[in-house]
Amino acid sequence: KLEAVIFDLDGVITDSAEYHYLAWKALAEELGLSFDRAKNERLKGVSRMESLEIVLEDSGLHLSEKEKLELATKKNENYKRMIERITPADLLPGIGSLLDGLQARGVSIGLASASHNAPLILERLEAGHWFQAVADPGSIAKGKPDPEIFLLAAEMLGVDPMNCIGVEDAEAGVRAIQAAGMKSVGIGSSDQLGAADLLLSSTFELSTDLLFGLFNRQ
Ligand code: G6P
Numbered sequence: 001k002l003e004a005v006i007f008d009l010d011g012v013i014t015d016s017a018e019y020h021y022l023a024w025k026a027l028a029e030e031l032g033l034s035f036d037r038a039k040n041e042r043l044k045g046v047s048r049m050e051s052l053e054i055v056l057e058d059s060g061l062h063l064s065e066k067e068k069l070e071l072a073t074k075k076n077e078n079y080k081r082m083i084e085r086i087t088p089a090d091l092l093p094g095i096g097s098l099l100d101g102l103q104a105r106g107v108s109i110g111l112a113s114a115s116h117n118a119p120l121i122l123e124r125l126e127a128g129h130w131f132q133a134v135a136d137p138g139s140i141a142k143g144k145p146d147p148e149i150f151l152l153a154a155e156m157l158g159v160d161p162m163n164c165i166g167v168e169d170a171e172a173g174v175r176a177i178q179a180a181g182m183k184s185v186g187i188g189s190s191d192q193l194g195a196a197d198l199l200l201s202s203t204f205e206l207s208t209d210l211l212f213g214l215f216n217r218q
């Protein structure tokens with residue numbers, strides 16, 4: 001029986017993935033490094049410091065840990081200025097009615113985001129009331145594609161991972177869901193998310209019936 005749906009945040013609940021992209025792009029440009037959307041795909045779902053390593057790869061720059069921390073902080077300060085603009089109107093299409101529908105059918109709802117800014121974004125969206133569990137990325141050892149954060153959310157909800165569906169827009173995220181033993185829904189393109197059990201091009205296509213159908217199919 002479908003007990004819970006566990007969501008990624010950035011790029012699934014709201015379009016903050018775009019702000020992450022813009023903030024990394026601004027930092028890369030400041031450093032004179034090339035950065036495009038293809039490279040950005042590799043950053044989705046990946047922690048702040050791991051993302052910085054990907055931005056810096058092939059740069060020839062040799063930075064100390066302190067300098068790296070300063071760059072990551074600079075990106076985050078810029079990102080935080082961008083997310084201040086988020087309002088409840090920024091829930092992605094279909095998300096509000098999906099969360100209402102799941103709640104009405106007694107399905108638990110969890111969040112498994114690698115972002116330390118997730119609680120702030122939920123607050124800006126006024127979306128916190130839908131989530132019975134928000135897994136803290138600060139309390140896990142391994143990020144996506146490791147299943148840890150999805151397993152933590154399931155544990156917080158008190159549900160069996162086998163009875164969960166995970167929803168993600170990142171390749172690393174879909175791999176994490178699958179490694180957790182959950183059914184996976186990918187929001188995006190087959191180039192990155194071809195492995196998902198169900199691939200949708202937009203959150204608009206999500207529905208409670210679709211998720212029950214996915215869970216109940218053999
Ligand atoms: C999510 C996003 C990543 C981001 C990570 C850390 O996984 O998809 O793009 O790097 O969270 O976010 P933070 O807000 O803590 O820097």
Ligand code: MG
Nearest residue numbers: 008010011169
């Ligand atoms: Mg995401």
